[in-house]
Amino acid sequence: MPQPVQYRGMSLIAHARAHRLVVRKCAACGLLRYPPTHACPWCMELRFTWQELSGRGTIYSYEIVHHAIQPGFKELTPYPVVLVELDEQRGRPTPDESLRIIANLLTPDLRPEAEEKVAIGTRVRVVFQDLADHMALPQFTLTDEPPQGRVWRLP
Amino acid sequence: MKNLRDKYCLVGVGETEYSRGSNRTTRALAVEAVRAAILDAGLTASDVDGMLDYQSGDSTLANHVAPDLGIRLNFYMDVMGGGSSTEALIGLAMGAIEAGMCNTLAIYRSMNGYSEFRIGGTGARAAQPVRGLDLAQVPFGMRSAGQNFAPTFLRHMYEYGTTSEQVAHVKVAHSKHASQNPKALLKDRVTVQDVVGSRWIVKPLHLLDCCLETDNATCLIVTTAERARDCRQRPVSIMGVAGRVSKPRLDFHWAHGPITRVAGYYAKDIVFGQAGIGPEDVDVTGSYDAFTFTTMLQLEEYGFCKKGEGGQYVSSGVIELGGRRPNNTAGGHLCEGYTHGMSMVIENVRQLRGTVDDYCPKAAEGVHTYDYAPGRCRQVKDAEIAMNLGWAMPPLGSALIMRR
Numbered sequence: 303m304p305q306p307v308q309y310r311g312m313s314l315i316a317h318a319r320a321h322r323l324v325v326r327k328c329a330a331c332g333l334l335r336y337p338p339t340h341a342c343p344w345c346m347e348l349r350f351t352w353q354e355l356s357g358r359g360t361i362y363s364y365e366i367v368h369h370a371i372q373p374g375f376k377e378l379t380p381y382p383v384v385l386v387e388l389d390e391q392r393g394r395p396t397p398d399e400s401l402r403i404i405a406n407l408l409t410p411d412l413r414p415e416a417e418e419k420v421a422i423g424t425r426v427r428v429v430f431q432d433l434a435d436h437m438a439l440p441q442f443t444l445t446d447e448p449p450q451g452r453v454w455r456l457p
Numbered sequence: 458m459k460n461l462r463d464k465y466c467l468v469g470v471g472e473t474e475y476s477r478g479s480n481r482t483t484r485a486l487a488v489e490a491v492r493a494a495i496l497d498a499g500l501t502a503s504d505v506d507g508m509l510d511y512q513s514g515d516s517t518l519a520n521h522v523a524p525d526l527g528i529r530l531n532f533y534m535d536v537m538g539g540g541s542s543t544e545a546l547i548g549l550a551m552g553a554i555e556a557g558m559c560n561t562l563a564i565y566r567s568m569n570g571y572s573e574f575r576i577g578g579t580g581a582r583a584a585q586p587v588r589g590l591d592l593a594q595v596p597f598g599m600r601s602a603g604q605n606f607a608p609t610f611l612r613h614m615y616e617y618g619t620t621s622e623q624v625a626h627v628k629v630a631h632s633k634h635a636s637q638n639p640k641a642l643l644k645d646r647v648t649v650q651d652v653v654g655s656r657w658i659v660k661p662l663h664l665l666d667c668c669l670e671t672d673n674a675t676c677l678i679v680t681t682a683e684r685a686r687d688c689r690q691r692p693v694s695i696m697g698v699a700g701r702v703s704k705p706r707l708d709f710h711w712a713h714g715p716i717t718r719v720a721g722y723y724a725k726d727i728v729f730g731q732a733g734i735g736p737e738d739v740d741v742t743g744s745y746d747a748f749t750f751t752t753m754l755q756l757e758e759y760g761f762c763k764k765g766e767g768g769q770y771v772s773s774g775v776i777e778l779g780g781r782r783p784n785n786t787a788g789g790h791l792c793e794g795y796t797h798g799m800s801m802v803i804e805n806v807r808q809l810r811g812t813v814d815d816y817c818p819k820a821a822e823g824v825h826t827y828d829y830a831p832g833r834c835r836q837v838k839d840a841e842i843a844m845n846l847g848w849a850m851p852p853l854g855s856a857l858i859m860r861r
Binding site for chain 1: 577578579583590592593594595596597598599600601604607608609611612614615656657658659660661705706708709711712713714715716
């Protein structure tokens, strides 16, 4: 398991350890951004606060890894990696922009979700995967909410 | 923007063998490739006074390569980067000459991409620490290029109905071209069924949708149009260049959609604007094929077909030898070997000279049969304008237009 270097940007991981999904919020224009970059990409403001999110979103795209590169993932194949569009700030500040986050789609007991259940348009919610005393990852799991838009998976 | 159309030329090209086990250092490979390009141009070491190269912590530096060949430099720069650096450095070479810093430059890329630093993320690269923005992807098992690009490819299938079978035609075409290329690592022609029947790497990519990690070095020589007239080869003029054009949010481009849009959306006006031509004027393309999908995405983004119709375009026969606008006629990264883009520019230079190194007995003299049966010819008849579409990743790319 990767051991992260500790610096301020790592607060995301620290927050995840407390089971909170947080992103940076610009102290000037108020827009949220992910990953926790060091200036606001819309107004260049440096100051920010951390904003907790609902952790609800929709699968925007995904992939199924059959050939793992990292040794620690080999026993998990095939595993889904999902690009989740979060509910907060959808289509803002321009229609093409949204808060999107990469994670794995997991079962409630934190195993890789079955491929036939992964689809664009499916609703998901955040879950937290504790990896070590200092580290947890925000992950996602399926909900029973109705899908958003057209549901599609690779034939 | 300033326009230097036709003021600079590519006058020399050279490469080492493409292999999966060079048993040599990147310095030894680079020296051989640079030497070959200088000789190809009909120049000597004292004619070259500039050097540019690119790498990602996996290669040798210009201040080792130049002195090995007895080259005294007035300018050099070692640049970090991978795919799409080739076209960008050709533009920088023109700028270095324009600024009066040097006269003639060698641009090289040398890599043991199979036996040492594997591009796919295994080997020496696997030991790199995970930090900064890597934390947003790598801890989730998303590390290799294929893993990084797959959500873009899948979303294209969702938005436009693109199929695995359609993009498999890119591999089919490039394998056809490689069968005419004595240098190619994979010379066997494959079918659509071979591609979609190969094992999954990361859906929607099959094994045969992915390029070949390769050991090799490659080199290009850039100089002014005036000096080009004294070189050995028919000069190839640079009509336009766009270097490392990016989408917004380059590092985590998922935030700025549509994610099926690639950097060519922003690069095309720069490069076509300089060249004063449009896609319909291009005879040969070199659309980077790290994966079958990347070739397709770039061709549609640069306007060779409508956005969203890339799947139909690449499966229509247009991109094959004998078609209207063949792509990667040496077999590309999918079949010839992976060079981070250099080989595709080298091939297009040879196409414009009329001297591609196929199996035609008098190929070096520009005599070709135009018989595209296996093991024969890969010269495009009367190719006048060629275009390279360099890819680093969905939000980053470069482009180059050349004419004979």
